Amino acid sequence: MTDKDRPSTWKTYSQGLCRGCHGSCCTMPVEVRLQDLVRLGVVHEDEAAGSIKKVAKRLKREGVIVSFRQGTDLFMLTQQANSDCVFLNSRTRLCTVYDRRPDVCREFPAIGPRPGFCPVRKE
Numbered sequence: 001m002t003d004k005d006r007p008s009t010w011k012t013y014s015q016g017l018c019r020g021c022h023g024s025c026c027t028m029p030v031e032v033r034l035q036d037l038v039r040l041g042v043v044h045e046d047e048a049a050g051s052i053k054k055v056a057k058r059l060k061r062e063g064v065i066v067s068f069r070q071g072t073d074l075f076m077l078t079q080q081a082n083s084d085c086v087f088l089n090s091r092t093r094l095c096t097v098y099d100r101r102p103d104v105c106r107e108f109p110a111i112g113p114r115p116g117f118c119p120v121r122k123e
């Protein structure tokens with residue numbers, strides 16, 4: 001059994017591994033960039049051209065993000081009480097914004113805590 005918090009327990013990623021998975025990777029903290037938030041449709045391009053701190057403040061107030069790191073300009077997406085990503089459907093275990101999902105989600109597990117490995121969990 002894998003433990004998302006212990007990458008040494010993760011399985012080598014292979015095609016088809018995601019089928020039937022509980023969506024463990026979508027229960028890990030997700031950091032995104034401004035351009036991801038624009039693609040997600042939660043920030044308008046006009047707003048993105050303005051103050052990034054103001055954007056962060058609004059998104060925090062609306063519960064889309066929990067924090068913003070100045071310097072790296074990374075926003076941390078909100079996780080639900082059970083650690084699910086704010087965009088994960090808790091029943092189907094599928095991403096509700098799949099076509100608009102952030103780059104980091106598209107690139108996982110090629111990038112991540114243990115590149116090429118996955119915290120797959122079938123239930």
Ligand code: SF4
Nearest residue numbers: 026085087088095105
């Ligand atoms: S945005 Fe979608 S793919 Fe990315 S962590 Fe959230 S539910 Fe998963």
